[in-house]
Amino acid sequence: MKSEALRVSVDELRRMFPRKSRSWVARSLRRFLNGDVKKISENTWLVMGRREMGDALPHYVVRYINNRYVCDCQASMGEGRVCSHIGAVVLSNIYDSMTKTVYAAVINTRCRDSQLLIIGDKAHEINVRNVANDTGTIYILIASSELSVKALLACDDELREEVLRLRPMELWEVLTFERGVAKIRKG
Numbered sequence: 631m632k633s634e635a636l637r638v639s640v641d642e643l644r645r646m647f648p649r650k651s652r653s654w655v656a657r658s659l660r661r662f663l664n665g666d667v668k669k670i671s672e673n674t675w676l677v678m679g680r681r682e683m684g685d686a687l688p689h690y691v692v693r694y695i696n697n698r699y700v701c702d703c704q705a706s707m708g709e710g711r712v713c714s715h716i717g718a719v720v721l722s723n724i725y726d727s728m729t730k731t732v733y734a735a736v737i738n739t740r741c742r743d744s745q746l747l748i749i750g751d752k753a754h755e756i757n758v759r760n761v762a763n764d765t766g767t768i769y770i771l772i773a774s775s776e777l778s779v780k781a782l783l784a785c786d787d788e789l790r791e792e793v794l795r796l797r798p799m800e801l802w803e804v805l806t807f808e809r810g811v812a813k814i815r816k817g
C-alpha cells in the first residue's frame with residue numbers, strides 16, 4: 631500500500647460522494663485497509679462483514695449495475711443508500727486506477743496565450759490536461775503507452791515545435807503534480 635496514492639484516492643472518494651459523512655469515509659477506508667474487498671468478476675465484489683462494524687452477515691455482495699453500485703445490505707437498510715461496503719469497493723477501484731502506470735509529459739509554456747496541437751497519428755492516444763497559473767499554462771499529456779510525439783505550441787505570437795517523450799508515472803503522481811500547480815496559482 632502506498633500512502634500518498636491512498637491519500638489521493640481518499641480525496642477522490644470524497645469528491646465523488648460530497649454528501650457522505652466523514653464517518654462513512656472512515657468506515658469505507660477501514661474496510662479497504664482491512665483487505666475486506668475481493669473482486670470476484672468484472673462488476674462484482676465480495677466485502678467481508680465485520681460484527682464490530684455492525685454487519686449482520688459474514689459477507690456482502692456489491693454489484694455495479696446500470697451505472698450504479700448496489701449492495702446486499704440495501705434490502706434491509708434502504709434502496710439507493712450508499713453503504714460503506716460500496717464505499718470500500720469504490721475506494722478499492724480508485725486506488726487500483728491511481729496506482730496504474732501511465733505515461734506523461736509536462737510542458738510549462740510561460741506564455742500569456744497559448745495553444746497546443748499534437749501532430750501525427752498518435753494524437754488520439756493522448757489526453758491533454760491544462761492548468762493555467764500566473765506564469766502561463768502548463769499542459770500535461772497522458773497516454774497509456776510509452777510514446778514520443780511532436781507538438782506545435784503557439785506561445786503568444788510565436789510558434790514552436792516540441793518533441794515530447796512521455797515517461798512512466800503512476801496516475802496519482804500526475805494528479806498530485808497537477809493539483810500542486812493549481813494550488814500555486816490560487817496562492
Ligand SMILES: [Zn+2]
Nearest residue numbers: 701703713715
Ligand atoms: Zn452494503
